[in-house]
Amino acid sequence: MNKMPAFIDSHCHFLGMGYSSTLIQLQEVSSIPELLDLLRLHSDQSMIIGRGWNQENLIEKRIPTLSELDKVSLDVPILLIRTCGHVVIVNSKMLSKIQLEGKRLDPSSVPEEGLFVEEDIHLVYNCIPKPTKSDLLRYLKIADQICLENGVTKVASDDFCIFDIPYETVIEAILEAQDSGQIHTSITEQVNLPSKELLEDFIKKGYPNKRYSKFKIGPLKLLADGSLGGRTAALHKPYSDDLNNLGVLNFNDEELVELIQMADDAGMDSAIHVIGDKATDQVLKALKAVISSSKRETHRHSLIHAQMVNMNQIETMKKYHIGAIVQPIFLNSDLSMIKDRLQDRIQETYLFHSMYQSGITVGFSTDCPVENLNPFENLFVSMSRTSLKTPKLKPHLLNESFRLEEALSCYISSNLEYIYEQEQIDYIMVDSLPNELEIAKIPSIQVLQTVIDGKVVYQKLNL
Ligand SMILES: [Zn+2]
Known part of the structure; x- marks a missing residue:
């Protein structure tokens, strides 16, 4: 030795290091269908939270969309945090939760396509159980x-x-x-x-x-x-x-x-x-x-x-x-x-x-x-x-x-x-x-x- x-x-x-290792790990995912399949394995959870995706590692070279996430579930809220932590994509269920719980907010601050960046990410995090x-x-x-x-x-x-x-x-x-x-x-x-x-x-x-x-x-x-x-x-x-x-x-x-x-x-x-x-x-x-x-x-x-x-x-x-x-x-x-x-x-x-x-x-x-x-x-x-x-x-x-x-x-x-x-x-x-x-x-x-x-x-x- x-x-x-x-x-x-x-x-x-x-703290984030400990927390993110309890989430669905998306670092190794190499295509959008593979990502969706991985999320489906967790569809019995009350909220599906994934972390670590990077569009550069996906063959499609693009960010997954809200409608793709909807194919995994329309009933369970889904949110996926990019590897950098500065971009989050959600499904319709999560988006409506954000719109409901964020009533005080200007509706135009909630992007319809479910993609949140920078400060707006707080709108998403506010809806995660504390x-x-x-x-x-x-x-x-x-x-x-x-x-x-x-x-x-x-x-x-x-x-x-x-x-x-x-x-x-x-x-x-x-x-x-x-x-x-x-x-x-x-x-x-x-x-x-x-x-x-x-x-x-x-x-x-x-x-x-x-x-x-x-x-x-x-x-x-x-x-x-x-x-x-x-x-x-x-x-x-x-x-x-x-x-x-x-x-x-x-x-x-x-x-x-x-x-x-x-x-x-x-x-x-x-x-x-x-x-x-x-x-x-x-x-x-x-x-x-x-x-x-x-x-x-x-x-x-x-x-x-x-x-x-x-x-x-x-x-x-x-x-x-x-x-x-x-x-x-x-x-x-x-x-x-x-x-x-x-x-x-x-x-x-x-x-x-x-x-x-x-x-x-x-x-x-x-x-x-x-x-x-x-x-x-x-x-x-x-x-x-x-x-x-x-x-x-x-x-x-x-x-x-x-x-x-x-x-x-x-x-x-x-x-x-x-x-x-x-x-x-x-x-x-x-x-x-x-x-x-x-x-x-x-x-x-x-x-x-x-x-x-x-x-x-x-x-x-x-x-
Ligand atoms: Zn940092």
Whole structure:
């Protein structure tokens, strides 16, 4: 057995990870008829919820439709969440439930074709039965197990918007799960409170920067736009495969500055989801304004994802000490679609090594459950710039590859900045060390043991 430091994941959805593994898994589905057959197996449920579809993996290369889902059931509500979590398709039964329960809403905000994107997804989630405390504890326990099996002992995680429940219910559940020893992973919360009212309430109650034993309140988390796969990332010029579409900005400029400023005044950093080039410009402008007027001497603001950040924007990030929390593993799913979406613009995408070389603090993460939590798969993609899902495709900008030591430093020491810790003493035992293997074998490394505070918290069976 070989010993190495345990991994830190600087952006995932811990609660969502546990929850989504209890849903119907659609990641491997390769056609719409296969998807419908899989859903039919669950038609005895009171609501059919699937997660992880991606139209790029379907031979039809399109999103399933409401009328196709109606062929599975007209009586049971069905909702299917795209792999990115930014697009949801529902059947007629679910649509009428949303229209009924959302009476207060403007009817034009409920799309007749059953396709919901970005903020509107809340209309769908509001109709899912709310989880009980014991459901939450069960999801947290499953997530903990996933972390420990993968050799991840600390995460920065966005959990407040997974369900339509008060953020304090989530905090209570995490604390109860940790205090009762049901979960072992350290969690730094990326505080997803996208409205002034909620953030005000949070600040008034004294939550900013609160520290419990293995749970701490981290930065404000906002989502400035959507995803490239779902064509909701905000672009300056239309999607090359959808010429009327520029994606979606979730805030206007003033709203964004106001939220970041409120958090900054309360001593909180901001970690902002940004994918499209237009969203990047908007967020950098907002962060620059807040940093210039802030009374805080140091900050750890960061961009999460940063997939379309060009060299000029990298300069700006460097100048203002704005960090990058990136997911090399996104190429696993994105490699098959980015050329269609962006054509020549792909030359300035996923420039993670350029960010690293310029001196920006680059932290690696997976955004699990968007991609697998497996750090060895992520290391592999960061080094090879190829996709494990579509290995025949050419690597994306090979000159952006990381060397192993660089990639490991992004996964461990750089990520300490994003979980507000000084050191990582947790460790794992593995069957082979990555530096002893050729790159192609790295994804198959097995975690045999995970050790936190000197205690073995995970042991692989059948050693
Ligand atoms: Zn995320």
